[in-house]
Amino acid sequence: MLLEVAGVSKNFPGVRALDGVSFTLQPGEVHALVGENGAGKSTLIKVLTGVYQPDGGELRYQGEPARFATPLDAQRAGISTIYQEVNLVPLMSVAHNLFLGREPRNRFGLLDEARMVHEATEVLAGYGVRADVRHRLGTLALGAQQMVALARAVMVDAKVVVMDEPTSSLEPREVETLFGVIRDLHARGIGIVYVSHRLDELYKICDAVTILRDGKLVHTGTMAGLERRKLVSLMIGREFGEDFTSFTETPESVLTGEPVLRVTGLTSRPRLRDITFEVRPGEVVGLGGLLGAGRSETIKAIGGAYPVDSGTIEVDGVTLTRPSTVRAVRAGVATQPEDRKAEGIVAGLSVRDNIALAILPRMTRFGLVSDKKIDAVVATYMSRLRIKAASPDQLVGDLSGGNQQKVLLARLLATGPKVLLLDEPTRGIDVGAKAEVQALIDELAAEGLGVVLVSSDAEELVEGADRVVVLRDGVVVGVLTGDQVTTEDLMATIAEAAE
C-alpha cells in the first residue's frame, strides 16, 4: 500500500467537511477522486498534501503512520500536487521554474545555467513541450505551463502525484500528451490521485474510483466495475422524495408564444461550442450537466459578461449585437450570478440601494435621485419577496443568505426583465428561503417571463424546469422534454458518452 487514509475527519466552523473518509492508493494506480462541489474532494487532497491537519483518523504512507505538518513536508516525502491553476512563477524562465529550489550548481557553488537549460530542454521534450526553456514561463500556452508543472512535480522524486482538474485548461491535443505522461508514470509505479469532472477522461485513464458526497465516502472500487449511470447517480445521488421542492408544473398550453430568448450557435472557445436553445414566455428551461460543463459560462455569455466568439442571442426577436452587460440588461436580460457575494450583492450598501442599483435613471425627478420613488419600489419588492430586514437601510451584508438572494432577485425584477437567468438561485440558503425562492421562480414564469435555471441540485432542476438542456464539456448533448424530465433521464444523459 502506497498511501492510505483511514477514517479521516475534518471540521470547519459549522461544517463537517470530511466525515470518516477512507481512501487507499496502490503503487502504479491511477485513482479517480470524484464528487460534486462541497463533497470534500479538495479537503481530502489538502489533508493528503499537508495543507490541513485531520481532526480524526489516520494517514499511512508506505506502510508507516505519517503526519505532514506543511505542504513542504509532504513534498519532501514524495507527494507532489498539481493544482488546477498553475502555481509557478510566470516571470521566471521555464528552466528556472523547473529547477526552482534545486538548481544545479557548478563546483564554485554558483548556478550552472548551461546544465540547467540543457537538462530542462531534455526533460520537457519527454512531455511534448518544445520551447526555448530560457523564455519566461508566462509566454507559454497554459497547457504547456501545466506540463512544466507536471514535469516539476515528477522530477522531485515523487511517489504520489495528486492532479486537481489537470485538464480543465488543456486543449484536446494537450490532454492526449498528459495521458501519455500519466501512463508512463503508471508504468514507473507512481501512484496518481486524479480529480476531474470529465467522465470520459476518468474511464479512459483511471483504474480505481472513490466517490465522495457531503464529506462522506459513498463508493470505492474499480473504475471498470462501475457503470456511468451509477457513477453519476452516486455523485449527485439523491433518492426520490428525500427532499421537497416547491415547484408546480406549468401546463403545456401556456407555452405557446414566440420564444423570448433564442440562442443560436453560441460559441466561446474553449468553454462553449455551438450552443443552441430557446425559451418561450412562461417557460423555465433548465441547464443540466456536471460542474465545468459550461452552464455558468452559457448564462454569463447570454448576460453579456462572458466573451462570445460566434453565435447569436435574440431577446424578444431582437438580436443583441456586440454583447455587453449594459446592452443585455437594456434588452431585458437579468442575470443572477452563481457567486452571490462576489458578483451579486454590494454588501456595504443598504437593502434600498441594492434593489435600486440597476434602475437609478428611472428613479429621478428633475435629474436628481428621488428617495420617494425608490422607497415605493423598494417597499413593493420587500413585501412581495418577503425580504426580512430590520429596515430598508440595513446593510445587505448583515442579512441572511436567503434574504441576500431575495434582495438580488428584487434588483433583477425591478429592471422589468423579459428573461431571467438564474445560476444556482438556492445555493447556500436555508430550507425555508429555498422553498420561497422556488415558488417565486414559478410565479415569475407564470407571469410570462422566460427563465433559464442552473442548479447542481438534480431534484431542483428537474422539478423546476419544464425542459432541460443537458451540457457536457461545453456542448449540448441532449434535451429532456415532457415526461423525460426526471432525475433518471437527466443522469443517463449526463453519463452517456458522446459516441
Add this chain to the structure above:
Amino acid sequence: MTTEALRTGIDLSRLRKGLPRCGVYLAILLLIVYNIVFTPYFLTLSNLRIQLIQAAPVVIVALGMALVIGTEGIDLSVGSVMALAAALIPLYLGYGVVAAILASLAAGVAIGLINGILVAKVGLQPIVATLALFVGGRGLAVVISEGKLKDVRNEDFLYLGSGDFLRVPVLVWIAALLVLVVAFVVRRTVFGRRLLAVGGNRPAAELAGLPVKRVLIGVYVLCAVLASIAGLLSVSRIQSSDASAVGLLIELSAITAVVVGGTPLTGGRVRVLGTVAGALLMQLVVATMIKHDLPPSTTEMAQAVIILVAVYVARERRTR
C-alpha cells in the same frame, strides 16, 4: 427597558460604532478646546481666517480624492494637475480672467480623461495609471512655464484667492460651495449612487448593467477638475505661479484627510463631511504645533500617529 440596560447596551456599542464616524469631529473639538485654553491669540478672527485659508486647497483636492477612493482607486496626479493649472494661468490671463480659468479647468478635464481611460478601459491599476501623470504632469507644467516663477497681477483674478466676500475670504466660500456640490453629487445624483456601487462591488455593478467604465472615467475627471480649481486658487492666493512648487506633496495630504475622515480605502463609501473634517484636523494639528514652537519633525510624527489611529479605528469596525 431599564436605565441600566440603556446605559450598558447602548453606550458601549454606540461608542464602538460611532467612533470611526465621529472620531475626527471629536478630535477637532478637543484640539479647539485645547487651543482656546492654552494657545494665546487662537480665538482671534485673523487666526481663524488663516487656518481656513490654508486648509482650503487641501479640502478641495481631498474632495476629489474621496470620490476616487470611493471607487477603490487612488489619484496620485492631483499635485501635478494643480501645477499644470497654475502654469496655464499666466499664459491665458491676457485673454481675460474667464479664459485663464477655463484653460486651467480644461487641463484638469484632459488629465482626468487620461487617468480615467487608463484605469477603466486599459485596465491599469489606479496607482500606476496616475503615477504616470504624477511624474509627467509636473514636468509638462514646468515646460509650459519655462521653469520660471511668474507674478500674477490681475486684480480680478487675485480677488478669488485674496479677496473677501461678506468678511469671509472668497477662497473659503469657494471651498465651502464645492463641499456642498460634491456632497450633493454623492447623495442625490445617479452618478454618485453608481460610484458607490462600483466601489463596493465592481463585478456586481457590471452584471447589474451599470456603465462602470463611464462612471470611473467621470470620477477621475471630477477629481482632476477639483485639483485644477485648487491649483488656480493657489496662484490667486500667493499672487504668483510656480509650477515646480504648487501642489507639491498635496496628494499625500489629501489621502490623509480622506482616510482620517473615515472613508475606507476599500471603496464603496464616501464621507464628504468627514473628509473636510480630516483636512481641518490636520491643519489644526500643524497650526497648534507651530504655535507652540515645536519643530516640523515633531509635527510630522504627530500626523503619522493620527493616520495610524484613524486606520486602526476603521479596521476595528470592519472586523466587527
